[in-house]
Amino acid sequence: MNLGDQLRMLVVLAFRSLWAHQVKSAIIGFILVGGTFLVVLFGALLSSIEGSMSRSITSSMSGHYQVYDANAEDELALFPGFSFGSVDIGEIPDFAKVEKSLLQVDNVRAVVPMGITIGTVFGANEIDHVLESLRNAVRDGRSDDVKVLGERVRVIAQSIYGDMEARAAISSDPEKVARQRDALNLVLSEKFWDDFETDPLTALDFLDANVAPLAADGRLLYLRMIGTDPQQFKKEFEGFYLVDGEMIPEGQRGLLLSKRTYEKLIKNLCARDFDDVYHDVKLGTKLSEDTLLQEKVRRISRQYQRILFQLTPEDSAEVATKLREFRKTQNVPETEPDDIAAMVQWLLLVNDENIDENYKFFYDVIAPKMNLYEVPVGQEVILRGFTQSGYIKSVKVKVWGTYEFSGLESSDLAGAANVMDLVTWRELYGRMSDDQKAELDSIRETVGVQDVSREDAEAALFGGGGELEVAAVPDAPVFDEFAGANLKRGEEEAALNSFDPATLHQGLALNAAIILKDPSGEAKALTDLKAQIEKDQLGLQVVDWQKASGIVGGFLMTMRGVLYIAIFVIFLVALVIINNLMVMATLERTPEIGTMRAIGAQRWFVMGMFILEMLVLGLVSGVIGSIAAAAVVLWLGSTGIPAPADIAVIFFGGDRLYPVISAMDVIFGIGLIVFVSVLSTLYPAFVAARVAPVVAMQGKE
């Protein structure tokens, strides 16, 4: 009862003393408010980042948990890190068993099989497109088209021939260059085209083998492939949605490119860079002020060939006419050169005034005539993969469409993942089931495919001796297992391209995503999963989304670490300063303390008085600081913080972070500040408690 009264007196004393020493209280309060503000603000921001990230990542690729081989060499990394090396996360040889076992865990809704590997694609160059069309024309017997296309092949060969001089200048092997010249000469000769009519296939093979590589303007694209059950993937990951094309049909082979990859990697460089500049200008950058952007515009303009190469002569003429008219509306003097090359360069060399109209013209008139994408939706593409032992594996697969993860549309990291069916993926990875192999062999037999490699084609024409010195070409990618079958494949193709959907869940996977029914039961689910794995001896390890996301998750932890260290340092210094201020304040109050001690206040009472004072100040400051931080967070929550860099998109779970503040952030902030205030007052309180009662008798105030 009386202790309560004493406490009340202490509280009254604390409040009144704080009020009486307003300046001191204000200074210390200022530091404490600032401290709480920083802690709560940054704490809330980081928690928000964690929350957004967790939402976007669990709903896009990771699920609530990921499982993979317990004895894996490397850690699972769903997002690409800094290393290009093959990541060895072990294998799940029998996914069906794992799925069956893990589905027995109470809270598990689905187990999605996955596998990540890198596939390479040669972006088709112009001659490839022409040759492909030529092949189709030959197959379909469209002789008029064959003639037109043949003529284009000759034009290309002619232009390559003109470049042979430059090629000879750097080549270590003049003989080889001579051979290439011979090959070109042959293609440019009348005889070749006469032969073409009698045996188009051999001639086409020769063109593929000898002329196409010389043009060599295609690109080698490295694509990150996630093999999975596409239907299940779509169903279980809420973030997944289709953008272009259509979904891979059930039981069909297929590939879905990420929209980001499609737009930022596969799209024609000219168009892609033009998009970037347009985007930047739309966001408010002034071309006239940004020299970097100006340089970029100049670079785009220099890339005009990428557009011209794609236009047929008729299209060129049409574009040229329209460009001429368009230029007039833009008040360009008629004296300017009006050949198409000059005009396209002019079109691309945009400034703040004409960018809108030029961009529109480009997409309205020119783009429809181009192959805007090197690997277009709806077409088949040959993917090459390296097996663990370095073997090259090629698969041909149709690009059904493009997809995005909602919220992560503009993240390069998330956008690096391209989705394909697990059956094709296993082939790419180099692990076909025996059944599949047998099936494939039998189809091959019936179709009568023979593997034709480049050397053979060359040898057939030159009578041997066409071996490269160093190039012990282990395979000729374009002419792999399926390629040769191109012409004769008909209905059999469908057989090759479909499979029993059940096989997706049978056989190999590398990792698997666990989707929970009730995400709030995460902690328990984790223990249950571990127990189940233990029980059925699956030999798997379970990681959460943060661990599974590889270096991205690591960065988040590092950020948290840096924040904590920064807070620690700030508080350490604040501690010293507050301590100093309080000691001085204590010394000022010596007579008062002496009086209290003289009239019978124990040391603990004096100490308690000071600590309580600081406790009150800490609490008040903590609350004020938290309110300020909450206000800022709420404001940011309504406007959103734009992601400052691409890598931030994945942290922000979107282009903007809409931070929220949780009670935990506030409690942590206030708790920390109160702790620091009390800690900082321990020494001053101790000094105060040691004030001798004698000082009260010294007669001075």
Place this chain on the structure above:
Amino acid sequence: MPAIVQLTNAVKEYPLGKLVVKAVRGVDLSIERGEFTAISGPSGSGKTTLLNLIGCVDVPTSGTVQIDGQSTSALSDRQLTDLRLHKIGFIFQSFNLINVLDVYQNVEFPLLLQGELSASDRKKRVEEMVEKVGLTTQIKQRPNELSGGQRQRVAIARALVTRPAIVLADEPTANLDSATGKAIIDLMKDLNHKEHITFIFSTHDANVTSRAGRVVRVVDGLLAQAAEHA
């Protein structure tokens, strides 16, 4: 019945730089209950030190100080504090009120520290005491709103509210004009008569000494036994 205050050859030395200052150099003094004693002497004579020893805010370097039969030398800080709280009331030269507390709270303060009375008892006691010093109307005011004399009355009320055995007053009138000073001494004397409280106060004001029941003169840290008034 033993003397309420008993000093036996009490010595107090202070270090001052490299020197040792003997403020009290062997004092024998005994003060009975209910006495109204003045300790007088010039500045620096050691009277404040003597008062400190009696008030238990300090302990002697040698010799003994006994308060109500209890020697202070062997006591811990906590015990000394407790002794002060229960046995001694203090009146200071510059009043030493707690500025952030009002009159009522200042007077209540030592009772709170004692923690022995219930809230209602405390209230009764405090109001009674404040009435005795004639400040009932100012009871909710803060010290800085009061005059010097009023402040010293609050200090007296605070000193007496615990019903101590001894009330020590260090130059209680030094910071007051003579009329107010006289009124304060009157009040103290009145309380001494009515409540039989032992008052010990230091002063170098002849007007004050003249009203004391007993005057102890201190010169150079020693007692100069002076005449005792009846």
Place this chain on the structure above:
Amino acid sequence: MVLFTIAIRNLVQARRRSALLSLAIGLVTMLLVLMMALSAGINDNLVRSATIMSAGHINVAGFYKPTNAMSLAVVTDVGELRNIVEENTPNLDYTIDRMRGWGKLISDTGTVQTGFSGVDLADESHFLEVIQLAKESDYKDGGRDEIIGDPSQLAGGNTIMLFVNQARRLGVGVGDTLTIQTETVGGYTNTADVTVVAVARDVGLLSGFATYVPKQVLRDLYQLSPDTSGAVWVYLKDIEDADATMKHLRGVFEAKGYRLMDHEAVPFFMKFETVQGEDWTGQKIDITTWKDEVVMLTFVITAFDTVTVFLVSILVLIIAVGIMNSMWNAVRERTREIGTMRAIGMTRTRVLAMFLVEAFVLGLFATTVGATLGAATAFGLNALHINVPNDAVKAILLSDTLRMSVHVQSLFIAVGFLTLCTGLSALWPALRASRLSPVVALGHTE
């Protein structure tokens, strides 16, 4: 000088206050020194790995376009380029030239994607000095605890030197054979078998993407003639001159009639696509600095420096408040003293100076101690060779070990800056002190 004496005596008088303030100021100085040392350490790591593995201080490189639509990162007539560089570069240390390639390295058990640097040991006397070999036990379980292998064998033949991380991933050691596989556009896959002759210690992140082979191996893989190379790496006596020298060399090459590419601060391998689409054939020279070639890593330093600035500003603010308050107290306590001094004829300016000097002396003392402790801590941490456990932290530090780099210059900056802050925080109280009128000051009772 009287002012100094007074200042020091006053500081000693108010011992406790001075000590606590010094502690705070010292702590912040120490922190600033450590942060700068870490930042400089990261920078050093970056410079070191970059200039060993990716670039010279300046690179005279370029692209060769055999056809309009094809781009190779090679320069022809490399001997002539080096002559020009050597004759026209002020403060030149030395030059080398490196072939560059990119492809796969395949062993029986693993594959890595990596760059290949074609070296000519006969030409590069420094190479063997900067490369530190690793003990076999570093990359092979149960390996010997000694260095084996001989990088001088890189002088010829089908040889290769790896870094520890690659050796471990590939599961190979000295003497084992690997297959290099490079891909050229158009679908050729060329391979060469090489023997591991040495394994070097990792030098930060970049060592994941670098290996060394004799130049001839790369020339064979890419079928290039002997007078081609990848880039001339120019080393200067002082790396700080890189930017200026780059500009100078651009002028030189332009004057000699070379075609130059516009300067673009990105690594050469990010330029392929752009160059490929441009309408020219033959050779163009591209001159860049080491920074351009590792530009994607410099964000780490920027980010780190931002954090430093932010943190130090907050701390300086807190300290300024502390110093201001403390000086207020000093002024209050010494009001009488000030009054006396003013009364006996001290000018306002000198009163002001007296307090400022006091703050500066305190600041100087505290920052000096702090800087010394900071530097000592940095050296201590360096000596411990702390291994960084976390991949993300490794990425940020650009190294596997914590490395602090204390520059005398940064010590002076820390001491100077914080002393100035201390002094400035005292300005206001000191001004107030100097404005006290002697009468008021003397009348002040306390």
